[in-house]
Amino acid sequence: MPEISYRQAIKDALAEEIERDENVVIIGEEVAQYNGAYKVTEGLLERYGPKRIVDAPISEAGFIGMGIGASMLGVRPVMELMFWSFAYVAWDQMINNAGCVRYMSGGLINVPIVIRGPANGGTNVGATHSHTPENLIANMPGLKVVCPATPYDAKGLMKAAIRDNDPVYVMESTLLYGTTGEVPEEEYVIPLGKADIKKEGTDVTIVCHGPSVPVALTAAQVLEEEHNISAEVVDLRSIRPLDEETILESVKKTNRAVLVEENRPFCGVDAQIAYTIQNKAFDYLDAPIQRISTIDAPAIYSPALEPEQLPKASTVVEKVLGIM
Amino acid sequence: MSAKTTPKKRVKPESSNLAKEAKLPINKDLSKDELLGFYRDMVRIRRFEERSLRVYQQGKIGGFLHLYIGQESIAVGCASLMGDHDHMITAYRNHGHGLAVGMNMNECMAELLGKATGCSKGKGGSMHYFAPDKNYWGGHGIVGGQIPLGVGLAYGVKYKGNIGSAMAFMGDGAINQGAVHEAYNIAALWDLPAIFIIENNGYSMGTSQERSSSHPKEGLAARAEGYNMAWENINGESIFAIRDGVGRAIKRAHEESKPTILEIHTYRYQGHSVADANAKKYRTKEEIDDYRKNHDPLNVYRLYLLDSKIMSEDEMKVIDSEAKQEAEVAAQFADESPFPPVESITEDVYWEADNPDKRTSEGRLFFND
Ligand SMILES: Cc1ncc(C[n+]2csc(CCOP(=O)(O)OP(=O)(O)O)c2C)c(N)n1
Ligand SMILES: [Mg+2]
Numbered sequence: 152m153p154e155i156s157y158r159q160a161i162k163d164a165l166a167e168e169i170e171r172d173e174n175v176v177i178i179g180e181e182v183a184q185y186n187g188a189y190k191v192t193e194g195l196l197e198r199y200g201p202k203r204i205v206d207a208p209i210s211e212a213g214f215i216g217m218g219i220g221a222s223m224l225g226v227r228p229v230m231e232l233m234f235w236s237f238a239y240v241a242w243d244q245m246i247n248n249a250g251c252v253r254y255m256s257g258g259l260i261n262v263p264i265v266i267r268g269p270a271n272g273g274t275n276v277g278a279t280h281s282h283t284p285e286n287l288i289a290n291m292p293g294l295k296v297v298c299p300a301t302p303y304d305a306k307g308l309m310k311a312a313i314r315d316n317d318p319v320y321v322m323e324s325t326l327l328y329g330t331t332g333e334v335p336e337e338e339y340v341i342p343l344g345k346a347d348i349k350k351e352g353t354d355v356t357i358v359c360h361g362p363s364v365p366v367a368l369t370a371a372q373v374l375e376e377e378h379n380i381s382a383e384v385v386d387l388r389s390i391r392p393l394d395e396e397t398i399l400e401s402v403k404k405t406n407r408a409v410l411v412e413e414n415r416p417f418c419g420v421d422a423q424i425a426y427t428i429q430n431k432a433f434d435y436l437d438a439p440i441q442r443i444s445t446i447d448a449p450a451i452y453s454p455a456l457e458p459e460q461l462p463k464a465s466t467v468v469e470k471v472l473g474i475m
Numbered sequence: 476m477s478a479k480t481t482p483k484k485r486v487k488p489e490s491s492n493l494a495k496e497a498k499l500p501i502n503k504d505l506s507k508d509e510l511l512g513f514y515r516d517m518v519r520i521r522r523f524e525e526r527s528l529r530v531y532q533q534g535k536i537g538g539f540l541h542l543y544i545g546q547e548s549i550a551v552g553c554a555s556l557m558g559d560h561d562h563m564i565t566a567y568r569n570h571g572h573g574l575a576v577g578m579n580m581n582e583c584m585a586e587l588l589g590k591a592t593g594c595s596k597g598k599g600g601s602m603h604y605f606a607p608d609k610n611y612w613g614g615h616g617i618v619g620g621q622i623p624l625g626v627g628l629a630y631g632v633k634y635k636g637n638i639g640s641a642m643a644f645m646g647d648g649a650i651n652q653g654a655v656h657e658a659y660n661i662a663a664l665w666d667l668p669a670i671f672i673i674e675n676n677g678y679s680m681g682t683s684q685e686r687s688s689s690h691p692k693e694g695l696a697a698r699a700e701g702y703n704m705a706w707e708n709i710n711g712e713s714i715f716a717i718r719d720g721v722g723r724a725i726k727r728a729h730e731e732s733k734p735t736i737l738e739i740h741t742y743r744y745q746g747h748s749v750a751d752a753n754a755k756k757y758r759t760k761e762e763i764d765d766y767r768k769n770h771d772p773l774n775v776y777r778l779y780l781l782d783s784k785i786m787s788e789d790e791m792k793v794i795d796s797e798a799k800q801e802a803e804v805a806a807q808f809a810d811e812s813p814f815p816p817v818e819s820i821t822e823d824v825y826w827e828a829d830n831p832d833k834r835t836s837e838g839r840l841f842f843n844d
Contacts, residue, residue, distance in 0.1 A: 176634065202634075208664065213623050213657025219722050220564075220641075223612060240479015242622050243654065256605035257611065258823035291843065294826045311835065316826040344838025371580035392838035423842070430844065 152333040153358040160302035160334050162268075163190050164309035165229060167338065169199050172227060175313060178205040178218055179231025179268075184351060185432040188233045189269065189328055195208075212239050215266065216244035218240055219318075223252070228373050229313060232268030232416040235322055236282040249318040250293040263295040265312045270322035272413060272450050272461050281450035283413045285361070286420045288320050289391040295319045297389045298361030302332040304388055307341030315343065324362045344392030348401070352383035355407040355471050357425055358398055360387040363462050370411075370467035376419065378468075380475060390420055399432050411462050416444040438474035443467055483550070485677055485684045488696060488740050490769070491713035492522045493779035501722040502715045510785055511794065513714055515556060517547040517773045518798045520571045524578050526802035527570070527587055531749050535810070539748040540601050543571035546741045548772030549674055550575040552717030553642055556725055557607075557610060560632050560639025563624045564612040566646060567602035568674075568743075576609040580805035590812035597815045598823060605615075619645060619652025622671070629669035633732060640668040640728035648679020648687055650695055655662040659736070663702040668728030671736040674711070680747045696738035704734055711741035712770045742766040801803045 155163070168175045171340055177192060183206040196204040207214040211232065218228035232238055238245060240441040249262050272281035288296040299305040305323065312319035349364060350371050358368035364386050371382040382399050387394065402408045408428050410421035425440045446460040524542045531540045541552070546568075553563065554575035565572050572584055578594060580698065586593030587601050594604055604614040612628060615621035625643025632639040649655060650673055662669040665815040678683055684695075691697040699706035704725060717739060724735035744767055746754030746807050755763070780786035821841055827834045828841070 182513050208657075208660060210657035210661060212654040213626070213661050216620070216623020216654060216658065217627040217630055217661055220624035220629075220661050221606070221631040221634065222627070222663045223624070224562075224628055224631030224635070243617055244623055246622055247617050247620055248615075252605075252613070253826065254823050255595055255603040256607070256823075257594065257600040257607050258826075258829055259595070259607050260612070262556075292821075295825075295836070314835065316830075340835075343836035344840075345836075346838075389836075389838060390535075392836050392840045393842075394838040396838075 154331045157302045162308035164306045168313045171402045174227045204256040205266045211241035215241040219249045229265040235270035250291045262318045264318050267321035269325040271324040275454045277450035279450040286414045297321045300364035310340045321409045343389045346394035346397040348387045350384040352381040354381045356405045357402040358385045359411040362413045369464035402432045409441040411443045441470040488710040491710050496715035511630045516551040520547045522798040522802045541568040542745040545744045548714040560637040562610040562628045562641040565644035567616050569614040573604040576611045583809045584805035584809040588809045591815040592812040619649040621657045622655045622658040626662050629667040642670045644672045647675040655687045659702045663704045664735040666732045669734040670724045673738045676743045696736040699736040706736040709739045711739040712772045754827045756764045
């Protein structure tokens with residue numbers, strides 16, 4: 152299987168979907184002539200022309216709202232946010248319009264839109280550029296949200312998101328764009344709502360998603376090599392819909408759960424996961440569920456301190472050791 | 476450059492002259508059926524809303540009820556110009572637009588009561604009517620939030636290679652929302668067949684136009700100059716003037732794929748919503764009376780039809796009583812309709828959940844335990 156980057160995997164997904172469906176159009180700031188702020192759409196303008204790859208002015212509320220309106224008519228826009236942090240200026244469009252119009256119309260109107268872009272900290276760009284709003288989106292019935300962590304997942308989930316008839320918000324990571332992984336040449340689609348066991352294990356379940364997946368995998372390796380503990384790493388991939396089954400099966404096997412995410416602790420995604428585990432696998436738990444989140448403050452700039460604020464593999468290891 | 480002084484008062488257009496405007500090219504070939512049809516459509520909206528007001532006063536309607544009474548010529552005039560690929564989207568004062576595009580009174584009234592037979596199965600309410608099969612995309616509650624969607628409809632029309640337009644309606648208060656200006660710019664920048672229609676009724680809730688907007692002396696649509704967009708002011712008391720101005724904008728959309736901003740001067744007689752107890756505090760009784768007596772679009776049109784002998788008193792009475800009767804039947808239909816079942820709360824959220832046999836995703840969509 153060829154090894155390609157996460158960035159390339161997303162680009163391949165976009166290109167394949169553009170070719171498959173004439174209604175797919177990519178719209179965003181700097182996506183066309185500039186080749187993408189993070190080069191995800193590099194070369195697509197040259198290949199597919201300005202009807203399919205469209206540079207938007209810096210008007211997130213305007214162009215995202217426009218994409219939502221176009222999707223109601225059957226266009227399938229894939230909107231790029233330069234950062235998910237900029238979503239807040241388009242929040243009304245993303246929540247009130249994309250999230251509620253199907254409901255308020257009694258099911259008469261569908262919004263088959265994809266909104267994608269990076270959502271992660273760790274790059275010293277300060278509080279306004281480091282948000283991870285998947286927990287906020289997941290709180291909105293009507294919306295779907297996925298956070299792929301590997302090239303394979305990014306490609307398969309992106310294709311599923313574009314084909315989905317509901318609005319799907321895809322959160323990528325600037326730190327993952329350059330990472331590589333095996334991606335088959337044959338076409339594949341990964342259904343939303345299916346978690347993936349990134350590493351099998353027997354002693355403890357580490358649940359993670361998006362940027363915290365590599366953190367969890369590093370911790371699992373340390374646990375194995377230095378502490379002889381076999382950790383199972385469950386990557387949620389999709390937050391809503393959520394694959395509860397895979398989480399619960401793993402916890403029932405290992406009897407311990409440690410949850411890692413880049414959200415803040417209060418009302419983070421893992422608050423819901425912890426609830427689900429205690430509700431449906433209480434009798435299987437041999438220890439209290441542990442959580443590791445970003446330290447509860449706006450994202451700090453200081454390059455020396457930002458890594459301390461974000462979930463660290465060493466903290467995951469400590470938390471695991473604390474319940475073994 | 477020094478700042479120009481903002482005009483302090485809303486400029487009131489000269490009274491209309493329907494006999495003259497009836498001869499404009501877009502109006503001159505209208506058949507009697509069509510002319511009476513406009514009258515019927517305006518009367519139907521008015522009677523529907525008067526009836527809904529009574530239902531509200533009986534305590535059967537929850538939340539807000541924003542009445543369109545006084546503005547009917549706009550929705551009816553615009554709807555009369557819609558072809559296969561012309562679309563409409565508006566804010567929460569949306570009953571008139573819905574009825575004008577052909578929604579029926581029963582489904583509209585039932586929606587107000589939150590009944591299962593409502594146009595949105597009781598899920599949208601007064602502010603959120605939709606009829607996509609009639610190119611009507613709502614009914615939106617966030618001031619100005621529908622305008623980017625309207626630009627998206629225009630984008631969709633153009634993307635699919637159709638000749639059409641999207642009329643995006645808003646109030647005089649909505650024009651100060653950032654999203655509206657982003658939408659203006661995008662529509663002009665990309666040559667989209669969007670028509671922005673400002674229904675200027677003088678007030679946003681209790682705030683008069685002069686207290687909410689800084690604008691060129693020509694008015695609110697003239698802000699279009701800043702976006703290099705065409706614009707026009709229209710006197711909303713004349714359905715013929717509306718058809719003339721909107722017709723030009725539609726032509727521009729169809730033939731040149733270019734947007735337009737229209738400001739239509741109008742007035743609402745009722746409060747902002749029926750719960751607006753201050754409706755008479757922020758404006759004078761004289762002002763309300765003057766509009767009602769001298770500028771009411773329905774009355775002005777009725778007089779024109781009678782004066783020019785297009786419609787007889789008898790025909791008028793038939794239309795009036797039929798509309799009243801239709802509204803009465805709708806009120807009864809709504810009353811007798813069942814409320815939606817509790818299970819329906821989680822229906823119409825996701826397309827996938829409503830089409831389980833076509834579902835492609837897995838996992839949990841709802842979290843109710
Ligand atoms: C974003 C937002 N802010 C405030 C409101 C509350 N609100 C509803 S209607 C309205 C006045 C709008 O006036 P205008 O745009 O002139 O429309 P009209 O009611 O006159 O038709 C206000 C302030 C809202 N619904 N949405
Ligand atoms: Mg107003």
